[in-house]
Amino acid sequence: MNEIESKQISIINRSRILRVLRRVCKANLSILIRPLSGGNKKVLGKAVGLYITEERSRFTIMGILVYGVSDRGMAYLKDVSYVGVQIMVSNVGLNFECVIKDSGDHSLLLSLPEQVATFDRRKNERFEVCSPLKSFVVLGADLPSDVMLAPATVPMFEEFKDLAEIHNISKGGLCTRTFFPAYYACLKPGYIASGAILYLPLEIPQTMKMILRWTRVIKEKEEEDAPPEDAKRVYLFGWEFMELSQKTLLSLKTYLKKLVEVDSF
Numbered sequence: 001m002n003e004i005e006s007k008q009i010s011i012i013n014r015s016r017i018l019r020v021l022r023r024v025c026k027a028n029l030s031i032l033i034r035p036l037s038g039g040n041k042k043v044l045g046k047a048v049g050l051y052i053t054e055e056r057s058r059f060t061i062m063g064i065l066v067y068g069v070s071d072r073g074m075a076y077l078k079d080v081s082y083v084g085v086q087i088m089v090s091n092v093g094l095n096f097e098c099v100i101k102d103s104g105d106h107s108l109l110l111s112l113p114e115q116v117a118t119f120d121r122r123k124n125e126r127f128e129v130c131s132p133l134k135s136f137v138v139l140g141a142d143l144p145s146d147v148m149l150a151p152a153t154v155p156m157f158e159e160f161k162d163l164a165e166i167h168n169i170s171k172g173g174l175c176t177r178t179f180f181p182a183y184y185a186c187l188k189p190g191y192i193a194s195g196a197i198l199y200l201p202l203e204i205p206q207t208m209k210m211i212l213r214w215t216r217v218i219k220e221k222e223e224e225d226a227p228p229e230d231a232k233r234v235y236l237f238g239w240e241f242m243e244l245s246q247k248t249l250l251s252l253k254t255y256l257k258k259l260v261e262v263d264s265f
Contacts, residue, residue: 011116018050020094020116021064025049029087031066033073033108036082036097043073047087051109063101066108074106085110093119126170127259135166135255137176137239138197164237169259171252173210173240184235189214193239198248200255206248214238 011017024031025047032042045066053060069077077083080100087094096113103109129135164176164183191212198206215238219231244252 009118011118012114014112017113017116018061021047021050021112024087024089024094025064027089029089032086033066033077033083033110034086035077035080036084037080039076041076042086043069043077045069045073045108061112062109063112064098064110066110067106069106069108071106074103077103077108083110085113095119126168126175127256128168129166129259133201133255133258135169135201136163136199137166137174138163138199139193139195167236169252169256171241171249171256173213173238176237176239178235178237179232181233181235183237184215184217187212187215187237192242196239198252200251201258203251203255206245206251208241208245208248209243210239210241212237213240 011020028046028048031045031047033045034040034042046068047064048067049065051062051065053062077100082097082099084095084097095117096115098113099111101109101111164178164180167175167177169175189212192209193212194209196208196210198208200206216236218234218236220234222230222232
């Protein structure tokens with residue numbers, strides 16, 4: 001799916017860190033905050049400026065002002081001191097650890113980090129599709145006849161044979177998952193779905209063209225402590241987009257933004 005290696009660089013020079021943070025605040029970039037003590041939820045906010053105090057004509061930068069934090073986000077961070085912060089700037093990401101120095105009405109004051117790690121984002125970063133924003137792809141009428149004529153497998157319905165659930169998605173492609181074994185037996189890397197239809201929440205279905213790059217079989221358990229024999233076979237397929245209209249690309253960008261925000265408070 002058109003990936004590039006991630007390269008990480010650490011910034012420890014204070015002047016350089018301040019220059020980077022000033023640019024972040026000037027652009028009012030979104031930031032994700034997570035407790036270092038544990039928990040997989042992230043809190044969304046916007047970096048709006050550096051908090052500066054003056055005493056005897058001396059100015060001191062106290063920290064980073066973050067506004068726009070939701071009620072749930074404020075409650076989640078209520079008793080948290082040490083946090084990790086992630087900021088995305090175009091194709092570059094920033095990571096650092098700091099302390100919550102103060103909080104207010106939907107706002108936080110974060111301490112200045114002693115070190116900032118920068119890294120190159122994947123060219124096409126994948127986002128896992130979650131329950132509130134389920135999406136699907138219909139592979140189209142040009143599926144091999146072996147797939148279309150194979151007996152349906154529980155819990156599939158005959159009329160939904162060519163419907164596959166999207167597992168994760170990026171600007172460059174998507175991964176579909178299905179319990180329908182005929183796909184795995186008949187579809188091989190290099191297969192082109194020229195009439196695929198993409199179904200995204202609250203969007204008009206979009207027709208596109210994509211090519212199958214890889215296939216994989218995994219086993220999933222509905223309950224974490226379920227015995228191994230209860231695991232079900234799941235078939236994964238990695239697809240790369242070949243042709244996307246501007247309208248489809250715009251819908252895709254909007255959807256990816258929603259996937260980032262739905263996993264945070």
